Structure formats: C-alpha cells, structure tokens
Amino acid sequence: MLHAxxxxxxxxxxxxENGKPIQGAAVFLQSxxxxxxxxxxxxxxxxxxxxxxxxxxxxxNTASTDADGHYxxxxxxxxxYAVHFLWDIGKxxxxxxxxxxxARWAVMYAG
Numbered sequence: 066m067l068h069a070x071x072x073x074x075x076x077x078x079x080x081x082e083n084g085k086p087i088q089g090a091a092v093f094l095q096s097x098x099x100x101x102x103x104x105x106x107x108x109x110x111x112x113x114x115x116x117x118x119x120x121x122x123x124x125x126n127t128a129s130t131d132a133d134g135h136y137x138x139x140x141x142x143x144x145x146y147a148v149h150f151l152w153d154i155g156k157x158x159x160x161x162x163x164x165x166x167x168a169r170w171a172v173m174y175a176g
Contacts, residue, residue: 077137079130080150086134090152094125094138097145122147 076094080087097103102121130136130152140146 074140075137076140076146076148077135078148080134080136080152086132087130087152088132088134090130090134090136090150092128092130092136092138093149093151094127094140095147095149096123096125096140097121097147098123100145103145 098121
C-alpha cells in the first residue's frame with residue numbers, strides 16, 4: 066500500500082505492506098517531459114512506445130525508506146514525476162507464480 070502527498074517542491078510518501086512499514090526499500094524518482102509522455106506509461110505498445118518513453122523519462126534521484134517506511138524527494142519544479150519502488154519481501158510468495166505482470170511492470174520473486 067502506498068500513501069503519498071505532493072506539494073510543489075516535495076514528493077513524499079510512506080511505503081507499507083499489509084499495514085506494516087517497509088524499511089530500506091529503494092525508491093527511484095524520474096521526471097517526465099509532458100502529459101504525452103505520462104500517457105505512454107500504462108500502455109504496452111511495443112518497442113516504438115518504449116523508445117518514445119526512453120527519450121522523455123529522466124532519472125533524477127534515488128532514496129531509501131526509513132524505519133517507518135517514509136521517503137522524500139525535493140523536486141526542482143512543478144511537473145510530471147514517476148516514483149518506483151524495489152524492496153526485499155523477505156519470503157517467497159504463497160501463490161504458485163514467482164513472476165507476474167502488474168500493469169506494465171514485471172514483478173519477480175528472486176529467492
């Protein structure tokens with residue numbers, strides 16, 4: 066579960082799983098050029114869309130969540146941003162698949 070609050074100069078939030086904070090997760094911040102670029106994110110349009118996305122998404126910063134699952138980024142200006150998370154879930158999932166697709170992201174358990 067993700068709770069996020071935005072203000073013009075800060076993006077911050079709390080990363081939780083089953084109501085418990087996730088400590089030490091890697092949090093990645095990217096800027097997007099414009100709304101056209103944003104609309105490419107949830108779609109699976111093949112390599113052409115991926116190429117367009119590659120040119121309009123820019124890596125900005127990386128952070129880690131604290132003991133309470135909180136993260137924060139200062140942003141240079143108002144605009145479109147994407148936040149991605151990566152963390153160790155600690156145990157193998159109980160469902161049979163160890164890899165699945167969630168939206169346009171591949172999610173994998175590596176044990």
